[in-house]
Amino acid sequence: MEEKEISQAVVQRLPRYFRYLDELRNNGVERISSQELSELMKVTASQIRQDLNNFGGFGQQGYGYNVDFLYHEIGKILGLDKKHHFIIIGAGNLGRALGNYIKFERRGFIFSGIFDQDEKLVGSFVRGLPVRPMEELERFVRENDIDIAVLTIPKAGAAEVAERLVGSGIKAIWNFAHVDLNVPDGIQVENVHLSDSLMRLSYNINHYSQEKT
């Protein structure tokens, strides 16, 4: 299928469609109207039609969307029909938790290696893989066809590590370090700034909760 370029706003929403379609599929639902999907997802039916029209002709007037077909098409658009090998930099609690998160594999993300600069951690195991020293990073990335690096290190070292990763040909960084990274165009970065998220929660508690309780 030919795709036109879709906006990042739509890309932001796509995984949520995928998640709901997966759930519907698992519950044996075969088709769904934009109206029903709208009620379930709490977004307007017109937004749903507009978003899904980006991919051309999935919905049929009076029939609705074929759940299984749409699930697979969105999966392909998201690239989930391909395998991606990822490594984790930082074998602390968060890095270990992500390495042990088995659901990623169902989506084609293969945990392939884990690194840490702390000698005490090197050689210990995370889900069967040994923690490697940082000296092996570049070579490992090149020799093992690694697409994605997950950064779970403190912000102080993040910029330098990102540079090394870019130099060794990584395509994307999933960044949990509490800092924004400067990388060249063409390298994809997705930030998960946990503290930012917690601060937003704090704002909303302080501005909206008290009035209502």
Add this chain to the structure above:
Amino acid sequence: MEEKEISQAVVQRLPRYFRYLDELRNNGVERISSQELSELMKVTASQIRQDLNNFGGFGQQGYGYNVDFLYHEIGKILGLDKKHHFIIIGAGNLGRALGNYIKFERRGFIFSGIFDQDEKLVGSFVRGLPVRPMEELERFVRENDIDIAVLTIPKAGAAEVAERLVGSGIKAIWNFAHVDLNVPDGIQVENVHLSDSLMRLSYNINHYSQEKT
């Protein structure tokens, strides 16, 4: 200071301002113009002025922003001058990682308890706190002035646990379960859907990386 209601779009951006101001402050920078901040944060100076004007008169023509003052004001707006007690539901890898994330405390978020339904985990310790059985949940929330519950459990049980939390007077849920929660108005929810984030990365790798390498 009287505040007008600010949009969620601005709220989304506030923690990032806070983070940059903290960094500047730690580097001994006392004042900064919207232009300099713009270059640093890679957003337009007019966006910065517009965002920060929501809080009234921080910037002065020809002087710029007082970094320390702005840092503290935004901190107050975010509610970071208050203490929030949180519990974690789900003592798996992710729950343990978040319990051990000491930086939250610097922002006033106090790790106060952790729960799991798995009897094998109950009684083990996470950062000095015992994992408690789910039966104690409601009472613990009521007796310990808990504001925030962090949900790090599989999606299957999330809706039921959210209902119990709401019933016992929680104000906010930081939701890592891979499902959207239905909660009454006035209960704040902030979602961290890790798989959604990884899928967006996958989309961007597949649509933008290949062309450029």
